[in-house]
Amino acid sequence: MTAPSLPAILYDTLIVAVGDVHGCYERLCALQDSIYALAAEHAASRRVLIYLGDYVDRGPASCDVIEALLAPPPLPIEVVHLLGNHEELMLSFLQGGPAWPWLMNGGVETCWSYGIKPPEISRDESGDTELRNMLLDNIPLAHKTFLLRLKLLHREGDYLFVHAGVRPGVALDAQAPRDLLWIRDLFLDSEADFGAVVVHGHTPTHEPEVFVNRIGIDTGACFGGKLTALVLSGAERSFLQT
Numbered sequence: 001m002t003a004p005s006l007p008a009i010l011y012d013t014l015i016v017a018v019g020d021v022h023g024c025y026e027r028l029c030a031l032q033d034s035i036y037a038l039a040a041e042h043a044a045s046r047r048v049l050i051y052l053g054d055y056v057d058r059g060p061a062s063c064d065v066i067e068a069l070l071a072p073p074p075l076p077i078e079v080v081h082l083l084g085n086h087e088e089l090m091l092s093f094l095q096g097g098p099a100w101p102w103l104m105n106g107g108v109e110t111c112w113s114y115g116i117k118p119p120e121i122s123r124d125e126s127g128d129t130e131l132r133n134m135l136l137d138n139i140p141l142a143h144k145t146f147l148l149r150l151k152l153l154h155r156e157g158d159y160l161f162v163h164a165g166v167r168p169g170v171a172l173d174a175q176a177p178r179d180l181l182w183i184r185d186l187f188l189d190s191e192a193d194f195g196a197v198v199v200h201g202h203t204p205t206h207e208p209e210v211f212v213n214r215i216g217i218d219t220g221a222c223f224g225g226k227l228t229a230l231v232l233s234g235a236e237r238s239f240l241q242t
Helices: 025-041 062-070 085-094 100-113 128-138 141-148 177-182
Strands: 013-018 046-051 078-081 153-156 159-162 197-200 214-216 228-233 236-241
Touching: 013 025, 025 046, 025 062, 025 228, 025 236, 046 153, 062 100, 062 141, 085 100, 085 128, 085 141, 085 177
Parallel strands: 013 046, 046 078, 159 197, 197 214
Antiparallel strands: 013 228, 153 159, 228 236
């Protein structure tokens, strides 16, 4: 009997996926340096760098993180930025929703990073318009455009890259955006074949989690843990961390 083949990506391709940054600018810069050094030495003719979302909130430097993500890489590399649930929360407020769901989930730190003193967290929405207008005035246009253009998912070979995960039993091309951004236990506890190995963040763990059907790489950078990147080359896997 032939042994089952290991999940793989396209031949001669290097893939690097970065977990949840959450405003940890210095760790992001250090990890990017390691990624670019690896990519420069790698023999692959195609290099892809995928960020899994949650760039803002909780950590102290969301503004700087987005600025770093907007900077062109120092070598030829395709860059994919995925949407996280924290970007969704921020966008929901900027587009007219209430402030408190975002502020109570780390939006306070994001306000400070853009030079704005946030209000006390309250379900009272009387001050939301003023805060929204200040943010819209202070957030650079390039940052707003970046947030609006974030993707929900990305596929490479036998791997699917999303922020949170997928709903078991639902085809990959039929997944609901809310599940891709927010799902946890139903996905994390599942032993189902999802149709691809799902690479995700969203749920922090002390170390990367590697299972047959998924790989989790949110290692809690904003809570004092490491910032992790998964490296894929052919059927080989490894990790970079700062």
